[in-house]
Amino acid sequence: MPSVRVAVAQSSISPDPRVNGATIRSVVRAAAAQGARLVQLPEGALSGYAKAQVRSWDDVDWAVVDDELDRVRAAAREAGVWVVLGSAHRLGAPHRPHNSVYVISDRGELVDRYDKRMCSHTEVSDFYTPGFESVVFEVDGLRFGVAVCIEVNFPELFADYERAGVDCVLLSAYPVDSVFATKARAHAAINCYWVGLSAPAETRELFASALIGPDGRCLAEVSSGSDLVVGDIDTDDPDFHVALDLARPWRARARVGDIYAERRVDDVRSRERTVP
Template identity: 30%
Template structure:
């Protein structure tokens, strides 16, 4: 399986974010990727007016995303928002070149480190595994990475790769936590984990809202044995990754953690 990680910084200007998605998607397609992953909140960075942005632009955004996937000839996996009453839904959407759209609603909301996502966002309820190029792939968003049972469930449903799309909050030790958690989820679920976040605006120079999670970069792919097979630094970048998902089967045979698990894990 060959795919691309598009580590970008989004802003609160949807049109600019769309241009960036279009550019990175076409570059990924030219490199032979089957799909390209963008960060959480690519449609609009977290910040004031997020509900208004979602309400006014969700339909045009979805139309444009479908066109990007079709024109590039690959699936586009991208963080976006929709409206639910007075709040928004934090989504990871998958746009296929054939016009199909699927999505996952973030289950675990980021009520941590002084930020309370649940004030403005409705939590999802259901894990999601989708077919990408004949392979089952699990979808997750950001704070989900701290909850191993979700990844265990994705693996039990047949996923050999889990995607984590994030806008990881900056702070002391947060890069190390991000890297450790990605490798740990791979180890304790017998899956490959592709953890893709917003770039670090302090490195990229992109102007983003000062409050809320804005990204730390350092996206990575871990194999099921916890080895990092691809990684990025802080700046905006496109990384092409090729993996043999058969490695997940070898890990499950060598270290059958899900078969051996007790206590409801």
């Protein structure tokens, strides 16, 4: 089975997309130097995130955002690295932008875009247009899904990715509390897949960006400041034999329910729940 080296970034985010673009390209080069095949960046990494760097979309120079995205695509092609990064994605007037994650291949091609589905009350009321589709893409034989920030509170999205057969969900965020990381680890352990958790340097006091294993353990995390961490998604790693080879297929069978239905008994002591 394949193995993919993933870099999870904890980059700083500026109100200026040109500064953000330069930061992202630096992260891409650093990830490639450490042998990564894919690098993940936080929510809003390119455009800035609403309420934090962006107070009004009228303040955003979309031509600059587009130009910086093109420069990032070129950097991905030059480094031979897949890039998964958050950014607002403008729509036609008068519609608000999507809160998106761009998926850029190691050839610099924009191969897909995930639009955040479960936006917060403030996001959907004042800043963003929601999306409605999941995204799954493949790198070197492994399957990746994408989720954004507050979606960590919707376990059905993570269960859908398990049914889609993903090996890793890339969860990019701009978090507001530390329990967020606990929830991400729980999704990894429950669904028996890796989770890449990328948050900006601005929220470093809450938790570190990390690669979480399919048993819920934090395998590698950023140590300090604006940085990135590199870890391997190795489906043959014996440390994850129980999670990948036993627990995940068993839970899939259990969800169907046949293994329980065929063991239903006709017994009065089973039917009558008030009988001691």
